[in-house]
Amino acid sequence: MTRTSPVPSSGGALPHRAALGLGSNMGDPKQNLAVAVARLDALPGLRVVDVSPAYRTPPWGPVPQDDYRNICLVVETSLSPVELLRACLAVEKDMGRVRDVRWGPRLIDIDVLLYDRVRLDHPELTLPHPRMAERAFVLVPLADIWPEAVITDGLSVAAARAACPGTDEVVRLTD
Numbered sequence: 001m002t003r004t005s006p007v008p009s010s011g012g013a014l015p016h017r018a019a020l021g022l023g024s025n026m027g028d029p030k031q032n033l034a035v036a037v038a039r040l041d042a043l044p045g046l047r048v049v050d051v052s053p054a055y056r057t058p059p060w061g062p063v064p065q066d067d068y069r070n071i072c073l074v075v076e077t078s079l080s081p082v083e084l085l086r087a088c089l090a091v092e093k094d095m096g097r098v099r100d101v102r103w104g105p106r107l108i109d110i111d112v113l114l115y116d117r118v119r120l121d122h123p124e125l126t127l128p129h130p131r132m133a134e135r136a137f138v139l140v141p142l143a144d145i146w147p148e149a150v151i152t153d154g155l156s157v158a159a160a161r162a163a164c165p166g167t168d169e170v171v172r173l174t175d
Helices: 029-041 081-094 136-145 157-163
Strands: 016-024 046-051 055-057 068-077 109-115 150-152
Touching: 016 029, 016 081, 016 136, 029 046, 029 068, 029 081, 055 136, 068 136, 081 109, 109 136, 136 157, 150 157
Parallel strands: none
Antiparallel strands: 016 068, 016 109, 046 068, 055 068
């Protein structure tokens, strides 16, 4: 399910561009990510524009668990940032995600990372994602598809990736 070039448009571009981070380490992570991408792309008001290569990444946080398979997406959307988050959470729920252990294993995890150059501090969503500049598992795949995106204060995804520790632990997958 790796897309490395933009998907041909079936119509006019949607008004907003956003980046999503997806991860899975339960069941069949490759299939889980493929299903999530297909479900996101089928949502009204959302079109997947680009999909990064997949990466094997170590888990984040204190809970012992299997490595993750991570990808990033660039989407175009007519949804507001909070509507986009809610749509992502609905896909997670429909796929069977249970939120019981913080930083625990996940069937599917979908995070809204960026939305245009919007800065947002909402009870449900902070944009840009507040910890993405510290997370190699986000920056490495996102740099493959949207390196010039600005995280904060003029810092691009590519520049953040270059400064981020742990990028050597993020391994590109070939399957």
